[in-house]
Amino acid sequence: MQTLNFEEYLDNISLILEKLGNDDIGLNESLELYKKGMEDLQKAQKMLEEVQLQCEELKAQYKKEEE
DSSP states (O other), X not given: OOOOOHHHHHHHHHHHHHHHTOTTOOHHHHHHHHHHXXXXXXXXXXXXXXXXXXXXXXXXXXHHHHO
């Protein structure tokens, strides 16, 4: 399974939202799209949390160096 980057997850989520807005979509397809969208959203959120942690670590490191 290929890991996507953050922007690709956002693109997928955007496409899914667009498809979910289509009046012709069936219930089962809607559910599958919703599941996929939630999975991609969780993966993107995890990436954001990892980057935030890295930023906090960098700030702490630079703060120590300044002292």
